[in-house]
Amino acid sequence: MRILVIEDELKIAQAIKKGLELKGFAVDAVYDADSGLSYGSDPDYDLIVLDRMLPGSIDGAELCQKLRQNNINTPVIMLTAKGTIGDKVEGLNSGADDYLVKPFSFDELNARVRALLRRPHLTVGTKVKVGNLELDTNNYTVNRAGQEIKLSSKEFSLLEYFMHHPGQVITKDMIINHVWDQDADILPNTIEVYIGYLRNKIDRPFPKEAPLIHTMRGFGYKLEEAKK
Numbered sequence: 001m002r003i004l005v006i007e008d009e010l011k012i013a014q015a016i017k018k019g020l021e022l023k024g025f026a027v028d029a030v031y032d033a034d035s036g037l038s039y040g041s042d043p044d045y046d047l048i049v050l051d052r053m054l055p056g057s058i059d060g061a062e063l064c065q066k067l068r069q070n071n072i073n074t075p076v077i078m079l080t081a082k083g084t085i086g087d088k089v090e091g092l093n094s095g096a097d098d099y100l101v102k103p104f105s106f107d108e109l110n111a112r113v114r115a116l117l118r119r120p121h122l123t124v125g126t127k128v129k130v131g132n133l134e135l136d137t138n139n140y141t142v143n144r145a146g147q148e149i150k151l152s153s154k155e156f157s158l159l160e161y162f163m164h165h166p167g168q169v170i171t172k173d174m175i176i177n178h179v180w181d182q183d184a185d186i187l188p189n190t191i192e193v194y195i196g197y198l199r200n201k202i203d204r205p206f207p208k209e210a211p212l213i214h215t216m217r218g219f220g221y222k223l224e225e226a227k228k
Helices: 010-022 033-040 060-069 085-093 106-117 153-163 172-179 188-202
Strands: 002-006 026-030 047-051 076-080 098-101 127-130 133-136 141-144 147-149 213-216 220-223
Touching (some): 002 010, 002 033, 033 060, 047 060, 047 106, 060 085, 076 106, 085 098, 153 188, 153 220, 172 188, 172 220
Parallel strands (some): 002 026, 002 047
Antiparallel strands (some): 127 133, 133 141, 141 147
């Protein structure tokens, strides 16, 4: 899953970026409102962490309003040093989905990020399920048919992206845009390699189960429970 951090305090921005990357996210960071509006208008981001007070022609609340006016519905967590009820109401009314007052713990930010990234109709608590494959976004565990599956951080991120879009054809470009950050130099055959890694862990060890990862020739891939 790919996250955009818009925060003008460099140390805070880099700390958030590093922390979220350690949790398996692909993260880009920008440091002013105008860059934030430009980057935030990219629908490939899965979530935006947005500072309320930013240098530039607009502040964070106005930035969020403009994104919503432009039909960008990416979930937004607004960060701010302003903690009054009025400030929170203004931030949420601008279109933010959540509001976190500085200083905050990274664990709380991570929990709020995870909460916003869940799809209610696909999850039970912190768990996402497709068939008998289950991914826990809180404990970073995966199991199929009751058997635990060990994944690398990037494999987990890739599988999580697929599981949030079950039955949808996912192109290689979509995977690159959502699972890797903008600085990553990823070739299309890299995606094929990682798809192979996932198949070797969630499909091939379960010969009695119908495969979940399907190649759509000329289009991309799909994660779907299908009859064998």
